[in-house]
Amino acid sequence: MKKGEATKSRIVDEAVRQAALRGLAGVSLSDVAEAVGLSKSGLFKHFESKEDMHRAVVEAALDHFRETVWAPAAALPPGRARVEEVFRRWLHWGETRWSASGCPIMALSVELDDQPGPLKDYLQQRLQRFRTNVTNEIRLLRDPPLADAEAQAAYFQMKSFILGHADARRMMGDTDAERSAAAAFEALLERTSKVAA
């Protein structure tokens, strides 16, 4: 039962890459099969259907995100250290591992946000958990902790800068995007951690 899991994860990895490039619906079973050196029918020994593979793709992308962005930050002391690490890693993970295709989670979000169904629900639920985790760390930026509303406002801006960075860098070709995002986030951190009035 080992060979199977290995090739399955190779398939899913390739499918995630293609999904980030052309969207989930644009992933061709034949192309994925050829890219991993299999026949089309060979793929169907690992997935019941195309939708089954879609589910695996969404899961794998989120797992990878959690392990690359969240997990290393969670190993740091709570509060500011974690928040900063999350942002730094979040910013970079699109540029390193996904430099040629763009962040798969962003692509999935835009594609699924207007397609109600179990896939969107699953994606939303896992992103919601991430958001809750990060928001909790943001609350610790001050002592006593920030109110929920303030922490959520800060998270909104934090994620906005991530999205803005991806747009500026990938769509507009702005080579300063990383600096802009980092500067905006740093200022946000300063504003948030200092007392309001």
Next chain:
Amino acid sequence: MKKGEATKSRIVDEAVRQAALRGLAGVSLSDVAEAVGLSKSGLFKHFESKEDMHRAVVEAALDHFRETVWAPAAALPPGRARVEEVFRRWLHWGETRWSASGCPIMALSVELDDQPGPLKDYLQQRLQRFRTNVTNEIRLLRDPPLADAEAQAAYFQMKSFILGHADARRMMGDTDAERSAAAAFEALLERTSKVAA
């Protein structure tokens, strides 16, 4: 030569809607034809090929954006009034006209950002013009006008909040997204229009 143009714009309108939903590549010629009450071959009297229609879709989406978001703001006095109007209309245009499908320009951006070619170039160029226009208005927030770098940093955050709003509202189902975006933008405006030190 009138009937033709009328149906052509009906076709393009429908194609833009479907492109916002399923992506450019996901727009089926048959579906568009059926939706506007035509036969598939009837479509080909208006477009040379599918890529020709893609081009028309991108053009139409940008034209619509310019007329809905930029044009009314450009009629206002320069500076703060224009900037505020652009943001307000930008925020709303995704929720009103495109409430069921999401902003087509955002969908096109995410889809085309990793697909080099004339389509991406065209989209990038027109978005760049919009960005330049808005940035120029931002510079007028202060007297003497802001430096380019500061105005661009403000634009980066402004667009980030737009993107963040779309993500929060459409993907995460956050009903407070509009308030969050508006509040973040207002604070940004305050920070930017007051003297730095």
Next chain:
DNA sequence: ACACAAAGTGACCGATCGTGCTCTTTCGTT
């Protein structure tokens, strides 16, 4: 080592894709 399940192949199916072709209807111009 042997047997059985898992992994993988190749041929094939019906549906749909984008795109030509010929033919008819409808419109705009004089």
Next chain:
DNA sequence: AACGAAAGAGCACGATCGGTCACTTTGTGT
């Protein structure tokens, strides 16, 4: 009213899509 051009219909094509089936190869547990 009439005529040429534009608009649109109907059909058929090759390619590709997701998916099935019977078969062979490979791996694995005992």
